[in-house]
Amino acid sequence: MEKPDSSSSRRRFLGTTLAAATAATATGPNLLLGQAKGANSRLRVGVMGLGRGKGHIKGYLDVPNTEVAYICDVDKNRLASGDNTMKGKQEKAPEKVTDFRRILDDPDIDAISIATPNFWHAPATIMACQAGKHVYVEKPGSYNAYESFRMVDVAKETGRHVQMGTQRRSYPGLVEAAQKMREGIIGKPLSARCVYTSARQSIGKGKVGSPPPELDWTMWQGPVPEGPFKDNLVHYNWHWHWKYGGGELANNGVHSLDTARMALDIAYPKRVTCNGGRYHFDDDQETPDTATATFEYGDFFLTWEGHSCHRRKPEKVPFVRIYGEGGVMDLTNSAYVAYDLDGKEIAINKEGPSDIPHFTNFADAIREDKALNQPIGDGQISTMLCHYGNMSYRSGGAIDVDQKTGKLIDSPEAEKFWTRESYREGWGV
Numbered sequence: 517m518e519k520p521d522s523s524s525s526r527r528r529f530l531g532t533t534l535a536a537a538t539a540a541t542a543t544g545p546n547l548l549l550g551q552a553k554g555a556n557s558r559l560r561v562g563v564m565g566l567g568r569g570k571g572h573i574k575g576y577l578d579v580p581n582t583e584v585a586y587i588c589d590v591d592k593n594r595l596a597s598g599d600n601t602m603k604g605k606q607e608k609a610p611e612k613v614t615d616f617r618r619i620l621d622d623p624d625i626d627a628i629s630i631a632t633p634n635f636w637h638a639p640a641t642i643m644a645c646q647a648g649k650h651v652y653v654e655k656p657g658s659y660n661a662y663e664s665f666r667m668v669d670v671a672k673e674t675g676r677h678v679q680m681g682t683q684r685r686s687y688p689g690l691v692e693a694a695q696k697m698r699e700g701i702i703g704k705p706l707s708a709r710c711v712y713t714s715a716r717q718s719i720g721k722g723k724v725g726s727p728p729p730e731l732d733w734t735m736w737q738g739p740v741p742e743g744p745f746k747d748n749l750v751h752y753n754w755h756w757h758w759k760y761g762g763g764e765l766a767n768n769g770v771h772s773l774d775t776a777r778m779a780l781d782i783a784y785p786k787r788v789t790c791n792g793g794r795y796h797f798d799d800d801q802e803t804p805d806t807a808t809a810t811f812e813y814g815d816f817f818l819t820w821e822g823h824s825c826h827r828r829k830p831e832k833v834p835f836v837r838i839y840g841e842g843g844v845m846d847l848t849n850s851a852y853v854a855y856d857l858d859g860k861e862i863a864i865n866k867e868g869p870s871d872i873p874h875f876t877n878f879a880d881a882i883r884e885d886k887a888l889n890q891p892i893g894d895g896q897i898s899t900m901l902c903h904y905g906n907m908s909y910r911s912g913g914a915i916d917v918d919q920k921t922g923k924l925i926d927s928p929e930a931e932k933f934w935t936r937e938s939y940r941e942g943w944g945v
Contacts, residue, residue, distance in 0.1 A: 559879050561627045561652075562586030562610075562619035564640065566598035567751055568654055569631035573598065575875035576629070577605050582879055586611050586619045591751070592730040614732060616640060620647040626882055630654060631681075633754055634761050638663035639739045639945050641892075645676040650882050652875070654681040656762065656770045656899040657892060662935030664896045664903065665922070666945050671892050679878040679888045680895030682774040686874035689851035689867035694779045696845070696863060701854050703842030705780055707817040710772035711833040712764060716805070716824045718797035719756060722748035739943035741936075748800060756801040758910070763803025764822040765790070766902040773820055774890075774898035775847055776836045783897050784922045785811035785818070790909040796825035809905035813919075820905070897922070907933045 559582045563569045566589040576582045584602060587610045589595040595612050602610055613619065619628055620643060627650040630640050638658040641651045651671075657680045658664040671678040684690050697705070727733035727745040736750065737743065740759060754760035755767050777783070792807025805825045811818040821833075836847040843856045850869035854862050873889075880886040900922055908915050911929035918925055924934070939945070 555880075555884055556581065557883050558583060559627070559882060560585040560625050561629055562588060562616070562622075562625055563598070563629045563631065564588045564616045564619070565630065565632035565636075565654075566591075566594040566601075567631065569629065570598055570601045571871060572629045572631050572652070572875070573601050573605075575871045576879075578872045579876050579879045583608065584610050585625060586613055586622070588613045588616045588619060590614055590732040590735040594751075615735065617643075620644055620649060626650060627652065627677075627878070633736075634766060635659045635740050636738050638667040639943055641667050641678060642670045642945055645670050645674040645678065648674070648676075650677040650878075651892075652679045652681065652878050653892070655774075655895075656766045656902055657681075657895055658899055658903075659762065660933070660935050661900060661903045661907070663945050664899055668893045668896050677878070677881040677888060678892035679874070679881070680890045680892050680899075681874070682771060682890050682895055682898065683871050683874040684771065684775050684850070684869075685778060685890040686877055687850045687867070687869060688873070689865040690775060690778065690847060692865050693845065693847055693852035693854075694781075696852075696854065697779045697838070698781070701843070701863060702838065702840030702845050702856075705816060705838050705840045708776050708780065708819070708836060708838045709834070710769070710776055710818070710820040710836050711823075712768045712772060712821070713823045713827045713833060714764075714768075714825070715827050718799045719748050719753045719801055720799050722746035722800050737940070739939045739945070741938055741940055746800075753801075756803045758802050761803070762902060762906050763807075764805070764824045765803075765807065765809060765820065765905050766899070769809070769820050769822060769905070770898055770902050772836050773818075773901045774895070776818060776838070777898055777901075779836070779838060779845070779847060780816070780818075782813060782816065782818075784900065784917055784919045785813050785904070786919050787812040787914055787916050788901075788904040788908050789914045790905040792822070792909065804909065807905075807909065809901075809908070811901060811904075820901075 563572050573584055576584050587598045619625055628644045629652040631654045637653050641653050644651045724744045724746050733745050788811055790809040792804035794801050794805050796805050807822045809820045834846045835849055838845045845854045851865045851867050853864040856862050877889045881888045907930040910933050915927040915930040916925040924931055
């Protein structure tokens with residue numbers, strides 16, 4: 517396993533990315549569109565991160581003429597599990613690697629699909645774009661605001677197709693709901709409410725010690741400054757530590773906020789507040805288990821409520837509820853129902869969810885240059901709502917936002933959380 521400071525790996529990778537960047541700069545963004553061109557061309561992709569990444573594998577296997585050529589994970593047990601997911605599913609078995617740079621070095625690979633922890637999303641996306649690869653990156657796509665803007669810039673500079681994994685953008689029922697809103701089915705929207713509930717248990721008090729032998733702890737941390745291994749961190753509870761994740765807002769909040777944005781056709785807010793706390797358990801979790809974020813748009817008001825440790829039964833809370841002058845629209849995980857002011861149902865769609873259309877759309881963009889359903893530039897506006905909320909929570913006050921640029925206005929305490937204090941050498945964005 518090659519470490520980030522491995523001189524041979526660095527020379528090989530830098531040769532690839534510098535050549536790609538130089539060529540793209542010299543001849544324009546369309547020079548490196550990958551091998552797959554045309555509707556009947558074979559698409560070859562590598563999948564990085566084999567937790568959620570196994571869902572990516574299943575998605576690609578249902579996209580015609582697509583090959584999962586590589587699978588990658590820094591945990592050898594997860595790598596083996598991903599390999600089992602692939603057995604008998606395609607003619608050629610994928611190559612198994614623990615260093616994703618092996619995928620970027622292969623000139624026959626069209627795209628990389630990133631399903632790692634949040635702190636890897638932007639660095640890996642940027643490196644892949646600079647190596648000439650198209651990218652499918654899981655939500656939220658970035659760990660902080662600086663990374664969010666930087667990865668969007670790099671995607672533009674290199675001309676890569678970068679699709680964010682907020683897959684509801686490709687759900688027919690929700691696309692229909694957005695169209696109904698444009699047509700004014702409930703009149704002018706006035707406010708909306710997004711809610712996430714769960715019954716997460718305590719993560720306990722972790723013990724510092726040696727990482728398990730199957731895990732490359734240095735590579736798992738990647739761009740994050742070196743820290744000790746703790747036994748309640750990998751593979752999920754990193755979400756609740758500020759060093760690695762953005763709490764429930766960045767974890768699940770991005771889905772409902774993006775769905776609301778799709779239906780309402782809104783972008784950056786003008787003011788954001790977020791309040792809450794860790795109320796249910798006394799453990800290592802740093803991020804709130806209960807919080808409410810508010811996003812003011814001037815003539816419209818959006819809220820997100822997170823209740824990670826309480827399902828709030830028997831109350832029936834909607835995924836997204838939009839209140840308009842002429843009625844209400846409820847958006848579920850994949851569909852919608854609209855009511856008039858008297859509560860009478862006036863439109864409904866009950867279609868179920870499927871990730872396949874989102875992966876198919878990504879493949880179509882690469883092969884035929886079709887428009888992405890969730891290009892990274894638009895996806896990161898939804899992610900920025902999460903970053904704003906977390907910056908407000910951590911700085912203890914409201915923050916003001918330039919609605920044209922997305923940058924903060926006179927919010928010095930929040931600005932401290934715009935980016936990391938430092939990145940590990942060799943992995944900065």
